[in-house]
Amino acid sequence: MDMNNIKVFRLAYAMFGSLNIEKMVQYYTETIGYRLSEKTEDGSAYLSNGLDHHNIVLTPHKHKGIKRYGYQLDGKLSIGEVQEELKKQGIHSQIKSDEQPGVREMLEVKDPDGNVIELFTEMDMPATGYGNTGIVPHKLGHIAFYAKNMQKTIQFYEEALGFMFTDTIGDNFANFLTCNHDHHTLNIVSSNKSNQLHHIAFELKDSSHQYLSSEVLAKHGYEIIWGPSRHTSGHNIATYHYDPDGNVVELFIDMDRYIPELGIFEPKPWHEELPLTPRRWEGLSSWGTEFEVDLANV
Ligand SMILES: [Fe+2]
Known part of the structure; x- marks a missing residue:
């Protein structure tokens, strides 16, 4: 090869x-x-x-x-x-x-x-600056989409674009891949739907920023549909809401850091096992929190 x-x-x-x-x-x-x-x-x-x-x-x-x-x-x-x-x-x-x-x-x-x-390889960097109002996330973190052709799609990101597979939830229900040190920059959700967004996620600074983000959303009329809770896979503490078009938007902190040289995630006090390596998880919340909205099917 x-x-x-x-x-x-x-x-x-x-x-x-x-x-x-x-x-x-x-x-x-x-x-x-x-x-x-x-x-x-x-x-x-x-x-x-x-x-x-x-x-x-x-x-x-x-x-x-x-x-x-x-x-x-x-x-x-x-x-x-x-x-x-x-x-x-x-x-x-x-x-x-x-x-x-x-x-x-x-x-x-x-x-x-x-x-x-x-x-x-290159994008202009006009340094437009950060907004003075609103949530002001630190970065665009990841995308999750539904895929019918899941195995082939995962293989494409790994073999053609150099992504690394980290975790999976259930029977390859959600498949997490990264192209840098973040636990995932891509999440491929198994489905009979194709080419369809599951959610987009933005990284925030810390827990007080996340608390503030919920206040901003409430003030602007956007309800939290899931969270805050800590995920199993990735250990990010996340909230989810709908944008005006009905796309699901996640705001998160505390995403696991992958160390490919060691094949482990940077150890954290909330990890279930040490060292934590890429694995299969059951369920979505590491806190056992249950919510009315089924995130598996938004
Ligand atoms: Fe996510």
Whole structure:
């Protein structure tokens, strides 16, 4: 087997389609606390959380949900070389230039479940700054989507893009993968649905920030549907709510840190076993908290 050198190291942005773009922009700027860095003629809004040109893109569309995922490559290979590597694995991709503000060159590729991925090495960093109002998360943490073609999709992220498998819940119900030190940057949820978002997650600073985030959400009319509770897999303390389009949004702290050199998670006082290694978990809450909303089926 050929040695694959393609390595993505972060989830940089997600592009949502929206029927209700004004409300979504209002939510992302006033409630989440992102800043608008650019609006384009097609009605898309590019929103930034500090440094990058964009971390969230909202674009008018007849269906809600994420339409494109932006992953940054480590830059060791040029876009053309990445395309060649993918081709060797039988994966079709397309180089696109100047199609998106802030990212001059990208490689568009579809995962086996039909999700569109944009791979790039460089993004403009206008340093739009952080919002003065709203929650102001520290970063876009991860995406979870439903996949019908689960095993093939997991294999694609591992073998083509250099992701590492961390945990699983139940009988491969939820499958956690990372492209850096975070316990997961991607969660693939087994389903008979394809190409559909389960949730998007943003990282907060600490427990007081999480407490404040619930206050901000309540003030803006968004109810918490699950949490706060500590998850089993990843040990993140999380809350979930719906954005104006009905997409599920997670806000979390305390995500486990993966140390690939040792194959373990950085030890924490709340870990059930030491050392903690990638494993299978049962249930969603490590505190045993039960909620009315079934997160497995939002
Ligand atoms: Fe999550």
